[in-house]
Amino acid sequence: MIPAQFDYLAPTSVEEALAALAEHGDDAKILAGGQSLLPVLRLRLNAPEVVIDLGRIDSLRGVRDDGDAIVIGAMTPHSVVGSDPLVNEHAELLAKAIHDLADAQIRHRGTFGGALAHADPAGDLGAPAVALGSQFVIQGANGTRTVDAQEFFVDLFETAIGEDEILTEIRVPKHTGWGSHYEKFVRVAHQWSIVAVAAAVRSEGGTIAEARVGLTNMGNTPIRAHAVERALVGQPATEEAVAAAAAHATEGTNPPADLNGDADYRRHLAGVLTRRAVLAAAGA
Amino acid sequence: MTKITMMVDGAKVADDVEPRTLLVQYLREQLGKTGTVVGCDTSNCGACTVHMNGTSVKSCNVLAVQADGAEVTTIEGLAKDGELHPVQEAFRDCHGLQCGYCTPGMIMQSVALLQENPKPSESEIREGLEGNLCRCTGYHNIVKAVQQAAGQSEGVNA
Numbered sequence: 549m550i551p552a553q554f555d556y557l558a559p560t561s562v563e564e565a566l567a568a569l570a571e572h573g574d575d576a577k578i579l580a581g582g583q584s585l586l587p588v589l590r591l592r593l594n595a596p597e598v599v600i601d602l603g604r605i606d607s608l609r610g611v612r613d614d615g616d617a618i619v620i621g622a623m624t625p626h627s628v629v630g631s632d633p634l635v636n637e638h639a640e641l642l643a644k645a646i647h648d649l650a651d652a653q654i655r656h657r658g659t660f661g662g663a664l665a666h667a668d669p670a671g672d673l674g675a676p677a678v679a680l681g682s683q684f685v686i687q688g689a690n691g692t693r694t695v696d697a698q699e700f701f702v703d704l705f706e707t708a709i710g711e712d713e714i715l716t717e718i719r720v721p722k723h724t725g726w727g728s729h730y731e732k733f734v735r736v737a738h739q740w741s742i743v744a745v746a747a748a749v750r751s752e753g754g755t756i757a758e759a760r761v762g763l764t765n766m767g768n769t770p771i772r773a774h775a776v777e778r779a780l781v782g783q784p785a786t787e788e789a790v791a792a793a794a795a796h797a798t799e800g801t802n803p804p805a806d807l808n809g810d811a812d813y814r815r816h817l818a819g820v821l822t823r824r825a826v827l828a829a830a831g832a
Numbered sequence: 833m834t835k836i837t838m839m840v841d842g843a844k845v846a847d848d849v850e851p852r853t854l855l856v857q858y859l860r861e862q863l864g865k866t867g868t869v870v871g872c873d874t875s876n877c878g879a880c881t882v883h884m885n886g887t888s889v890k891s892c893n894v895l896a897v898q899a900d901g902a903e904v905t906t907i908e909g910l911a912k913d914g915e916l917h918p919v920q921e922a923f924r925d926c927h928g929l930q931c932g933y934c935t936p937g938m939i940m941q942s943v944a945l946l947q948e949n950p951k952p953s954e955s956e957i958r959e960g961l962e963g964n965l966c967r968c969t970g971y972h973n974i975v976k977a978v979q980q981a982a983g984q985s986e987g988v989n990a
Contacts, residue, residue, distance in 0.1 A: 549873055550852055550853070550854060550857065551852040552852065553850065553851075556834055556851030556895075556897050558897070558900075579895075579898075582893060582895070582898065583875065583893055586854075586875070586892075586893045586894070586895070587873075587874050587875050587893065590854075590873055590892075591873065599851065601895075601897070603898055627887070650963070651878070651962045651963025651964075652888060652944065652945065652960055652963055653878060653888045653889050653893075653941065653944075653963045654890070654963060656887040656888055657890070657893065737962045738876065738963055
């Protein structure tokens with residue numbers, strides 16, 4: 549099936565895109581890489597009157613160093629982010645999650661900001677972005693504002709981006725020298741996460757000095773597992789100690805129940821995957 | 833209608849298209865390049881894989897207007913001067929197909945995989961082809977074909 553008819557706009561600057569958004573409002577849909585939007589349009593689950601393609605705005609692509617953070621342009625394709633040297637040096641957890649995201653063709657075309665703005669709770673970028681304390685830069689007619697990851701994700705497929713705003717870049721604090729791992733549980737290749745856990749760990753001589761843990765698909769939004777992080781600090785990177793901390797993984801979660809598993813099953817998975825992710829991140 | 837121009841298999845093309853036209857639809861219905869096939873409606877199967885500006889994409893998941901100005905290579909543009917591409921040759925030698933429907937996409941993704949990773953391990957090949965489904969489940973010989981194309985001995989006689 550093909551999408552319903554729409555008018556197509558391809559602005560070449562963020563300002564031009566914002567003007568188009570202001571003019572068409574609710575009737576418009578923003579097109580980033582299109583790897584989630586185009587299937588939705590083809591299945592006629594949505595039929596916007598106007599599609600605003602951000603693909604011609606060069607300023608939204610690329611990764612740059614900005615002191616204590618790296619800054620990722622919202623329209624940078626997953627494959628570019630995943631292989632970027634700055635990302636691999638300072639925010640390796642993102643590269644690990646991208647490796648497990650969808651498939652090669654979709655990683656070539658799908659964009660980092662597009663996936664985050666889509667805010668699918670089973671998407672693989674929310675948990676690492678939340679775990680690393682990322683900040684989201686959102687531009688509107690009145691300038692830009694910066695939103696913390698915890699406030700960015702509001703609900704299922706809902707973010708803090710206003711109707712008349714565009715996500716332009718994501719600032720990720722540097723976690724240089726941290727070990728990291730993304731542990732994704734699926735039944736078959738190329739599936740959405742049933743549950744996944746993103747973990748980054750800073751170790752000092754076999755002891756966990758700091759930890760960051762994010763959960764995928766354990767609620768309507770990605771969840772930062774603060775209780776696990778606190779329990780890990782000062783612990784040795786051993787199976788036993790990490791398993792004890794990982795038992796806190798279900799605190800504050802509200803996992804969905806669907807054909808892939810009921811909520812109890814997901815709670816079980818969260819503990820197991822957290823243990824595995826943290827141990828792998830710690831190099832144990 | 834929106835005016836688009838692009839290079840497809842080395843030839844410049846220009847057309848007016850409806851913005852909702854999918855790249856695969858444009859390739860097949862307007863340019864007659866039916867070597868690229870449609871296998872699903874959900875961008876899972878990878879049968880429609882082509883190269884756009886040097887990387888593999890699922891052409892059912894790209895609008896033709898998004899490819900305006902791009903360089904596109906389909907399965908029909910791989911062979912040069914009547915000589916099959918080494919990956920096409922390897923698929924033939926290893927019988928890397930059963931019904932053949934997934935083959936154009938499998939070959940295009942295999943070429944992209946080998947460009948990014950010229951000496952992939954078996955598991956890297958299987959991962960690299962994760963977005964291409966063979967409903968005959970003929971994966972084994974497909975993996976062998978990619979190994980042969982990569983110059984690894986596990987190809988034909990393994």
